[in-house]
Amino acid sequence: DSGVTQTPKHxxxxxxxRVTLRCSPRSGDLSVYWYQQxxxxxxxxxxxxxxxxxxxxxxxxxxxxxxxxxxxxxxxxLSSLELGDSxxxxxxSSGEGARTEAFFGQGTRLTVV
Amino acid sequence: xQSVTQLGSHVSVSEGALxxxxxxxxxxxxxxxxxxVQYPNQGLQLLLKYTSxxxxxxxxxxxxxxxxxxxxxxxxxxxxxxMSDAAEYFCAVSGPGNQFYFGTGTSLTVIP
Numbered sequence: 674d675s676g677v678t679q680t681p682k683h684x685x686x687x688x689x690x691r692v693t694l695r696c697s698p699r700s701g702d703l704s705v706y707w708y709q710q711x712x713x714x715x716x717x718x719x720x721x722x723x724x725x726x727x728x729x730x731x732x733x734x735x736x737x738x739x740x741x742x743x744x745x746x747x748x749x750x751l752s753s754l755e756l757g758d759s760x761x762x763x764x765x766s767s768g769e770g771a772r773t774e775a776f777f778g779q780g781t782r783l784t785v786v
Numbered sequence: 787x788q789s790v791t792q793l794g795s796h797v798s799v800s801e802g803a804l805x806x807x808x809x810x811x812x813x814x815x816x817x818x819x820x821x822x823v824q825y826p827n828q829g830l831q832l833l834l835k836y837t838s839x840x841x842x843x844x845x846x847x848x849x850x851x852x853x854x855x856x857x858x859x860x861x862x863x864x865x866x867x868x869m870s871d872a873a874e875y876f877c878a879v880s881g882p883g884n885q886f887y888f889g890t891g892t893s894l895t896v897i898p
Contacts, residue, residue, distance in 0.1 A: 675829065704884050715890050716876065721883075729885050763829055771818045771880045772837040777829035 676700065679764050679778035687786055691752040694781045698745055698766030704728070705747040706767075706775060707739055711760040722747055754785045788813045788881035790860075792889035800897045805849075805864040807892045809877030812858065817879050819860045820886075821851055824874040833875075836860060847871070872896045 676699035686692055698705050707719040709732075718731035722741035733739075736754075741747045751758060761782050765775040793808040811817050818837050822830040834845025841853040847870075851862045860877060877889040 675831070677829075706886070716888050718886075718888070721885060723884070728883055765830075765886075767884055767886075769884070771882070771884060772835075773880075773884070774820055774832050774835055775830075775878075775886050777822075777831070779829045780827075782827075 675776040675778065677764060677766050677776050677778035679762075679781050681781060682779065683782050683784075685784045685786060686754060688754055688756060690754050690785075691750065692754065692783065694749040694751070694762055694764075694783075696747045696749070696764030696766075696778060698747070698764075699768075699776050702766035702768050702776070703745065704767045704775075705741055705745070706765040707733075707747070707749050708763040708765065709760050710763060710780075714760075716763075719749070751783070756785050759783055759785045788815075788817070788879045788885075788887045790819075790877045790879050790887060790889040792875075792877050792892050794892055795890065796893045796895070798895040798897060799867045801869055802866050805862070805867045805871065805894065807862040807875050807877075807894065809851075809860045809862065809889060810858050811860060811877075811879050813879055813881070815882070819851075819853065820878040820880070821845065821849070821860075821862050822876045822878060822888075823847075824876065824891075826873075830876060833862070867894075867896045869896050869898060 678697040719733040721729040821833040
């Protein structure tokens with residue numbers, strides 16, 4: 674158990690809909706990361722938050738947004754969903770310093786039909 | 787800028803044979819390097835990490851990796867493959883701001 678909790682584990686929704694994925698980081702970790710993993714794109718970095726502030730942005734679509742709340746949990750919002758958004762979405766968290774590793778949650782499998 | 791390159795998206799080995807997964811890094815600062823493993827339908831799990839102490843790093847499940855600055859490499863090895871080692875393996879380097887840069891992954895198949 675990595676200590677990172679993601680909910681829900683599975684999500685099936687229709688095209689055009691909006692969903693919210695939730696992540697609770699490990700206790701004490703201030704950094705939260707979101708990744709998208711699909712068969713054709715591999716592991717793609719979406720966005721990083723540090724203590725409530727956006728720190729880095731990767732290949733995140735404009736239809737996607739995220740935030741980190743004062744209690745450090747994070748949510749990833751995906752809107753106007755398309756079939757191509759079907760993927761595994763991972764959240765990870767890490768502590769301070771470049772020597773610390775990222776701990777990954779089990780992921781949310783999103784299926785858009 | 788930080789980046790890693792994993793050579794070989796698919797590697798097949800026989801059970802009991804040596805496992806060698808290749809990773810080369812590029813870093814503008816002394817690198818901190820990581821290997822992760824991902825089993826089907828699971829999240830990434832840390833195998834081992836290099837943080838500038840010993841150049842030979844031992845990890846879980848019998849894996850180890852050697853940091854070679856002259857070759858900018860951090861290859862992952864295991865002397866004898868088990869069926870349970872079949873998984874996806876990712877190399878990563880960390881950079882300023884606690885950002886992580888992952889390779890494209892190597893899928894390891896173990897043939898009985």
